[in-house]
Amino acid sequence: xxxxxxxxxxxxxxxxxxxxxxxxxxxxxxxxxxxxxxxxxxxxxxxxxxxxxxxxxxxxxxxxxxxxxxxxxxxxxxxxxxxxxxxxxxxxxxxxxxxxxxxxxxxxxxxxxxxxxxxxxxxxxxxxxxxxxxxxxxxxxxxxxxxxxxxxxxxxxxxxxxxxxxxxxxxxxxxxxxxxxx
Amino acid sequence: xxxxxxxxxxxxxxxxxxxxxxxxxxxxxxxxxxxxxxxxxxxxxxxxxxxxxxxxxxxxxxxxxxxxxxxxxxxxxxxxxxxxxxxxxxxxxxxxxxxxxxxxxxxxxxxxxxxxxxxxxxxxxxxxxxxxxxxxxxxxxxxxxxxxxxxxxxxxxxxxxxxxxxxxxxxxxxxxxxxxxxxxxxxxxxxxxxxxxxxxxxxxxxxxxxxxxxxxxxxxxxxxxxxxxxxxxxxxxxxxxxxxxxxxxxxxxxxxxxxxxxxxxxxxxxxxxxxxxxxxxxxxxxxxxxxxxxxxxxxxxxxxxxxxxxxxxxxxxxxxxxxxxxxxxxxxxxxxxxxxxxxxxxxxxxxxxxxxxxxxxxxxxxxxxxxxxxxxxxxxxxxxxxxxxxxxxxxxxxxxxxxxxxxxxxxxxxxxxxxx
Numbered sequence: 001x002x003x004x005x006x007x008x009x010x011x012x013x014x015x016x017x018x019x020x021x022x023x024x025x026x027x028x029x030x031x032x033x034x035x036x037x038x039x040x041x042x043x044x045x046x047x048x049x050x051x052x053x054x055x056x057x058x059x060x061x062x063x064x065x066x067x068x069x070x071x072x073x074x075x076x077x078x079x080x081x082x083x084x085x086x087x088x089x090x091x092x093x094x095x096x097x098x099x100x101x102x103x104x105x106x107x108x109x110x111x112x113x114x115x116x117x118x119x120x121x122x123x124x125x126x127x128x129x130x131x132x133x134x135x136x137x138x139x140x141x142x143x144x145x146x147x148x149x150x151x152x153x154x155x156x157x158x159x160x161x162x163x164x165x166x167x168x169x170x171x172x173x174x175x176x177x178x179x180x181x182x
Numbered sequence: 183x184x185x186x187x188x189x190x191x192x193x194x195x196x197x198x199x200x201x202x203x204x205x206x207x208x209x210x211x212x213x214x215x216x217x218x219x220x221x222x223x224x225x226x227x228x229x230x231x232x233x234x235x236x237x238x239x240x241x242x243x244x245x246x247x248x249x250x251x252x253x254x255x256x257x258x259x260x261x262x263x264x265x266x267x268x269x270x271x272x273x274x275x276x277x278x279x280x281x282x283x284x285x286x287x288x289x290x291x292x293x294x295x296x297x298x299x300x301x302x303x304x305x306x307x308x309x310x311x312x313x314x315x316x317x318x319x320x321x322x323x324x325x326x327x328x329x330x331x332x333x334x335x336x337x338x339x340x341x342x343x344x345x346x347x348x349x350x351x352x353x354x355x356x357x358x359x360x361x362x363x364x365x366x367x368x369x370x371x372x373x374x375x376x377x378x379x380x381x382x383x384x385x386x387x388x389x390x391x392x393x394x395x396x397x398x399x400x401x402x403x404x405x406x407x408x409x410x411x412x413x414x415x416x417x418x419x420x421x422x423x424x425x426x427x428x429x430x431x432x433x434x435x436x437x438x439x440x441x442x443x444x445x446x447x448x449x450x451x452x453x454x455x456x457x458x459x460x461x462x463x464x465x466x467x468x469x470x471x472x473x474x475x476x477x478x479x480x481x482x483x484x485x486x487x488x489x490x491x492x493x494x495x496x497x498x499x500x501x502x503x504x505x506x507x508x509x510x511x512x513x514x515x516x517x518x519x520x521x522x523x524x525x526x527x528x529x530x531x532x533x534x535x536x537x538x539x540x541x542x543x544x545x546x547x548x549x550x551x552x553x554x555x556x557x558x559x560x561x562x563x564x565x566x567x568x569x570x571x572x573x574x575x576x577x578x579x580x581x582x583x584x585x586x587x588x589x590x591x592x593x594x595x596x597x598x599x600x601x602x
Contacts (some may be wrong), residue, residue: 027535030536032534058539059536063562064551064559065558065560071559083534085547085549089422089438094536115423117424117569124568137204143251145252159260172560
């Protein structure tokens with residue numbers, strides 16, 4: 001069996017799906033394809049199944065929050081972004097697919113049908129970043145308790161700290177501790 | 183049965199399971215009471231930390247297995263967003279507490295890629311030595327606890343005896359036995375002390391015989407073979423679809439090692455083999471790790487020969503790496519750099535990088551997004567334990583509950599690594 005030579009991912013995606021690629025970024029030898037949010041499933045299928053690309057391993061899915069007080073999103077179109085890190089074991093290279101997610105409607109289609117590995121990775125992002133994955137069958141919280149309020153990895157969620165306990169304020173602090181109550 | 187490996191042919195595995203299977207629910211038979219629900223953990227000794235499994239059992243057989251994680255979630259990624267890059271290194275130790283150096287390296291490589299910082303060769307060799315010692319350290323704990331779970335008590339005691347020597351060597355390097363934080367952006371924290379090289383040489387003479395001992399205890403032991411062969415089989419294409427990596431993936435016959443395929447820290451200059459299994463069961467995952475320990479000893483021997491007596495152990499780019507103590511009394515610039523780096527830190531561009539290395543457990547990836555100032559905008563770690571626990575339901579379906587203990591042990595999970 002002959003192995004087809006490696007293709008340029010941006011060109012291949014542009015050929016297969018003409019209007020889906022919004023931007024291409026090269027930084028320190030890493031390729032990022034910014035794609036339309038609604039069509040991430042199509043793009044992921046194309047980069048996995050096209051001979052010459054074969055990105056067959058989902059390394060990671062991570063989300064980032066470009067909230068204004070911490071640098072802001074500058075030229076970027078939306079507040080949130082989700083990055084899919086793919087790996088081609090055949091051609092020994094990586095690719096990042098990136099979608100921008102608006103603040104008022106943080107929903108991305110799930111890619112769980114392509115890689116089941118996305119199951120927990122998407123649940124984690126849902127839990128900690130508050131981005132919903134449309135079509136994901138199991139949208140419970142993964143890390144935090146089910147009754148937790150808020151999404152801690154959002155930059156507008158404060159880091160928080162524990163007040164140092166002295167004898168003069170111990171009672172006051174103990175009153176607010178989340179112990180099991182009768 | 184010899185499994186076919188898809189990574190060399192370019193064939194694409196298409197996952198055929200239905201999304202409905204991933205709902206994370208028990209079957210309807212549990213509601214009628216036909217099958218039994220059993221809660222295993224989070225304080226069960228064989229769950230290697232605080233993993234909770236909700237098991238649905240038909241007699242002794244597992245119908246469905248629903249892992250529940252998050253008991254060790256400490257918000258390390260969130261904390262990193264509020265710390266300078268140099269301070270983040272300390273937090274990475276606490277994730278995978280059995281292989282802290284691997285986490286250090288993944289993070290430091292990401293920082294070095296983000297700010298485009300070169301690492302001198304001697305530092306890279308020291309890093310390789312640290313990596314392989316960490317791999318031995320982690321595999322020894324894994325082997326001891328895995329065998330202990332399956333009822334072989336003595337292996338545990340032998341493994342921890344050898345691990346103690348490695349921890350003593352880490353103490354020589356960094357002053358700490360476990361949370362070493364020895365690897366820093368730009369190199370390593372300090373030069374190796376004079377007593378380290380003889381200690382490592384002695385260890386390399388000593389270790390191969392000890393690995394033989396473990397093999398004598400387990401490899402051909404009929405009880406061990408009965409408990410492990412044919413248990414927890416995961417086919418290579420299924421393993422790849424579920425994101426299983428490292429020795430667990432190689433146990434299924436996929437010859438994929440990031441050290442070999444996409445080398446970092448100069449791994450391309452070392453001569454070593456990538457052991458692969460054939461059947462993808464618990465025994466093959468065990469044997470792959472045993473062979474990997476021998477390869478680690480081999481790499482350590484080569485690294486020791488390449489280690490020149492003197493040379494820079496960290497980058498001399500003063501914008502990112504603090505000057506040595508000896509310069510502070512003589513140079514005004516050194517004082518300024520020292521002050522700037524320890525108060526403000528260095529700034530990194532508003533861009534993102536992803537770096538993956540081969541940790542003892544598998545592929546550990548660090549996604550780092552700079553913010554244009556001295557703190558990262560977002561750090562995310564893709565950790566092997568996380569993916570392996572997610573794949574546990576696939577491996578354990580249809581097995582007996584006693585075998586589940588072996589399956590959990592064989593994928594080598596650390597809950598600190600999973601929950602972060």
